[in-house]
Amino acid sequence: MKLFISADIEGVSGVVHMEHTMRDGREHDRARMLMTEEVNAAIRGALDAGATEIVVNDSHGTMRNIIPESLLPEAELIIGSPKRLSMMQGIDETFDAALFVGYHTQAGENGILSHSYDSRVVKGITINGVKYGELGVNSLIAGHFNVPVVMVSGCQLLALEAKALSPNIETAIVKKSVFRTTAQNLHPARAQEIIREKAAAGIRKRSEIEPFAIKAPFHVEVEFLQPGLADAADISPLVARTSPSSITFTANEIMACYQMLRVVISMAGSALS
Ligand SMILES: [Zn+2]
Structure with a gap:
């Protein structure tokens, strides 16, 4: 096992x-x-x-x-x-x-x-309306x-x-x-x-214990701690700005959703350096 x-x-x-x-x-x-x-x-x-x-x-x-x-x-x-x-x-x-x-x-x-x-960057992650x-x-x-x-x-x-x-x-x-x-x-x-x-x-x-799953497509909203962080994430052509401090994107598959999440968080973090 x-x-x-x-x-x-x-x-x-x-x-x-x-x-x-x-x-x-x-x-x-x-x-x-x-x-x-x-x-x-x-x-x-x-x-x-x-x-x-x-x-x-x-x-x-x-x-x-x-x-x-x-x-x-x-x-x-x-x-x-x-x-x-x-x-x-x-x-x-x-x-x-x-x-x-x-x-x-x-x-x-x-x-x-x-x-x-990233505690310096992320205020909250919402997928299909639920915070995770x-x-x-x-x-x-x-x-x-x-x-x-x-x-x-x-x-x-x-x-x-x-x-x-x-x-x-x-x-x-x-x-x-x-x-x-x-x-x-x-x-x-x-x-x-x-x-x-x-x-x-x-x-x-x-x-x-069921393997954890939610239904595709995945509509993700990431709220950042301040607008400068969202500015850095907003460089990606795959995201849309939903408020001064948040962006959204959609993925059809959970691995793509996860990797996109990692990309936007690390891009936002680059605004701190
Ligand atoms: Zn941790």
Whole structure:
């Protein structure tokens, strides 16, 4: 049985601040160790449930966070960027299930370090009238390959976001968000036990969890944090401006939708440099 793990850092127990998440942050190296151990917990759970092949995709920032020599040897690790599928690099139709570790709520919502892909750029992403963050969009990519996302770990509000998308998903709640940069955290050892249990439980009931999908065509609106960012995205001939700070585009296929989303976010981000 083949398992895919996408690992972010904001949802890891003990992580609450940009000092943990940014490459030059004083606490970043400690947060990377905690992230690696939460991924190891998910790998242990996957092995408990019978996984024989595990691919881990480092999905945060530089995409070079997980410490390779500390990762369990049963998994292979994708690190580095760029990656065509970004947080979902490595997924294809040969996987039986996916796990999302260390995830966070979407931009504009409560929850630890909430954002959608680029916290300097994106105010919100709407597809066919519904707002989605990384959890939702990445679940659509897994769904495109007919792979169910069977477990997510993060704060209690991320768990609610996950249940709204997929009622049968297992959620490993490793901290309670108080404010966006304040949380009551489980001890890392306890957080890791819960991730291991929930990962195994999710994998065992994977046939009860539908791969996530919505109907094509995909009408996407991206709202940026300020008009200058939308100006940069508006250079593309494939987008239309819908307000000073937002653009829209349409895609007939979810992979094209995802890649266009990544293009407009990175073009908008170029306005900051
Ligand atoms: Zn993220």
